[in-house]
Amino acid sequence: MEPIKDQTIIRNFSIIAHIDHGKSTLADRLLELTGTVSAREMTPQYLDKMDLERERGITIKAQTVSLAYQALDGKNYRLNLIDTPGHMDFSYEVSRSLAACEGALLVVDATQGIEAQTLANLDLALENKLKIIPVINKIDLLQANPQRVKEEIELLLGVDSAEIMEVSAKSGTNVHTVLEAIVKRIPAPSGKKDNPLSALIFDSWYDTYQGVIVLIRVFEGKIFPGMRIKLFASNNEYEVNHLGIFSPAAKDTEALNTGEVGFIIAGIKNLRDIQVGDTITDASQPTTKPFPGFQELKPMVFCGVYPSYPEQYNPLREALEKLRLNDSSFTFEPENSVALGFGFHCGFLGLLHKEIIQERLEREFNLDLVSTAPNVVYNVTTLKGDVVKIESPDQLPPPQEIAHIAEPYILASIPTPVRYLGEILKLCEEKRGMQRDLKYLSPEKVVLKYEIPLNEVVWDFNDRLKSLSRGYASFDYEFLDFRNSSMVKLDLLLNGSKIDALSLLVPKEKAYYIGKGLVEKIRKIIPRHLFEVIIQAAIGSKVIARDSIPPLRKNVTAKCYGGDITRKRKLLEKQKEGKKRMKQVGKISIPQEAFLSILKVS
Numbered sequence: 001m002e003p004i005k006d007q008t009i010i011r012n013f014s015i016i017a018h019i020d021h022g023k024s025t026l027a028d029r030l031l032e033l034t035g036t037v038s039a040r041e042m043t044p045q046y047l048d049k050m051d052l053e054r055e056r057g058i059t060i061k062a063q064t065v066s067l068a069y070q071a072l073d074g075k076n077y078r079l080n081l082i083d084t085p086g087h088m089d090f091s092y093e094v095s096r097s098l099a100a101c102e103g104a105l106l107v108v109d110a111t112q113g114i115e116a117q118t119l120a121n122l123d124l125a126l127e128n129k130l131k132i133i134p135v136i137n138k139i140d141l142l143q144a145n146p147q148r149v150k151e152e153i154e155l156l157l158g159v160d161s162a163e164i165m166e167v168s169a170k171s172g173t174n175v176h177t178v179l180e181a182i183v184k185r186i187p188a189p190s191g192k193k194d195n196p197l198s199a200l201i202f203d204s205w206y207d208t209y210q211g212v213i214v215l216i217r218v219f220e221g222k223i224f225p226g227m228r229i230k231l232f233a234s235n236n237e238y239e240v241n242h243l244g245i246f247s248p249a250a251k252d253t254e255a256l257n258t259g260e261v262g263f264i265i266a267g268i269k270n271l272r273d274i275q276v277g278d279t280i281t282d283a284s285q286p287t288t289k290p291f292p293g294f295q296e297l298k299p300m301v302f303c304g305v306y307p308s309y310p311e312q313y314n315p316l317r318e319a320l321e322k323l324r325l326n327d328s329s330f331t332f333e334p335e336n337s338v339a340l341g342f343g344f345h346c347g348f349l350g351l352l353h354k355e356i357i358q359e360r361l362e363r364e365f366n367l368d369l370v371s372t373a374p375n376v377v378y379n380v381t382t383l384k385g386d387v388v389k390i391e392s393p394d395q396l397p398p399p400q401e402i403a404h405i406a407e408p409y410i411l412a413s414i415p416t417p418v419r420y421l422g423e424i425l426k427l428c429e430e431k432r433g434m435q436r437d438l439k440y441l442s443p444e445k446v447v448l449k450y451e452i453p454l455n456e457v458v459w460d461f462n463d464r465l466k467s468l469s470r471g472y473a474s475f476d477y478e479f480l481d482f483r484n485s486s487m488v489k490l491d492l493l494l495n496g497s498k499i500d501a502l503s504l505l506v507p508k509e510k511a512y513y514i515g516k517g518l519v520e521k522i523r524k525i526i527p528r529h530l531f532e533v534i535i536q537a538a539i540g541s542k543v544i545a546r547d548s549i550p551p552l553r554k555n556v557t558a559k560c561y562g563g564d565i566t567r568k569r570k571l572l573e574k575q576k577e578g579k580k581r582m583k584q585v586g587k588i589s590i591p592q593e594a595f596l597s598i599l600k601v602s
């Protein structure tokens, strides 16, 4: 493949959308229409490679693909489609992918209208000064209401309705007009090709054969094999072995010129040496200014991950190491819990990130895991003036040494039909939220902005939002800052022994109510034993809630005698299943559910 000499034929763009609004399907059609992937090779959601991505309909690993397109003006264009991860946990990566583009297609479902992720992604795109092309999708559906969605978009973007495209990504209707709009409305890259190299890293991953593959956008100058490059943030130097583009298979080229998007391979062994958002430059003739907006990724949500069987400890460690090769944004450290034995304390960017990693561990590595309820990171200032990061309640210094505790706050965007507004306001207030904005998108739809402690969102915010709005309200967030709060450590005791994996940090004013709820919940989850089980919630040595489970009186299996054999077998199978998910703590069996039950206290 030839590197591109005329940068006026390049268009770099992303597709942004709320989940299920048709981003992947539209990408499929663009790949097909440009002949990048033939109809025969096409599978739905072509760019989603992982099973998990297709099943859950989310993009975990972004893909980038170069399309060759001959426009109606007769010129041959190179369209670089830069995919973005589809979830708020990855908003920094999304913002770096968008920074690599000049424009974005904003896809909105004609039956749903604007949703939370639409707004969050749009904010990021506007921060990066991208040209937005609004696309209303799914116009083939009977219940589609493109007119209403048009009005929402007009209000939100202040664009003329003539600029809004209406397509069906599924049937292909009008998709060719989207290709023309990309060429006509999105500007060509503007960097200077004679300047020293300046390229932005917007993604990277580990390949068993090639080592680390780095996706870049060249802003100025050019990069070619044999060049010695320097990374700004890490200050490391490498030599470029080879580079190229994806179309969709990797194809080597002689260089990546100004405006181009592609991959480089430079003998980088460890994914941790590469940071998304870092700038690559020529080591012998470096540019003076790195590309702005670099941040180090920091996990915000933590939990313990334990094998259900002790013999799976080593396989779990190996699996974590393997996954970490490909995702440097999660962390893990060995941890030992009285209740759960040996396991790992893991850090994630957010809740979905945690779920994905856990699911991959179970599926790809065939592990049986128990995880503790997630908690957020806290900044604790001691009376001596030190600031310590607390990643689990057990790390909290003794209360008499603490000056104050600061917790992370987020800014939540919640679009909702007006009829659920009252309930949602109540929920946000209960979650210690502070309203920052309330804006009508139409007489039926409103967008709420709330500042809420991340801790409150980690619990059951999304579930409750969905259920009280029957799925109509959606929610997305960005991280704001750390703020002082009065938090206390709540412990749970079973027959007088503290279950460390069930301790949690809670706001002082809610401690009593959470303690009571937790005791009630645990009471329902723990099976009856041959002895009485006493459940207590305590702050320090002060018990704030108590309940007990009476001992078993009757032999339950007695019921089965004389019964039919299949039923008995079923019961045995069920018991085996149940046993698998039990943790033995002293003499008490605790089902896995118990460790997550605190999430459901409300």
Ligand code: GDP
Binding pocket: 017, 018, 019, 020, 021, 022, 023, 024, 025, 026, 045, 057, 058, 137, 138, 139, 140, 141, 167, 168, 169, 170, 171
């Ligand atoms: P993504 O989450 O934004 O990537 O959405 P997908 O492309 O995976 O689409 C979500 C669902 O909507 C899938 O079941 C698609 O088949 C369906 N879909 C996408 N575009 C259209 C369309 O234009 N019309 C109809 N009827 N369904 C569509």
Ligand code: MG
Binding pocket: 023, 024, 025, 045, 048, 057, 058, 059, 086
């Ligand atoms: Mg998708």
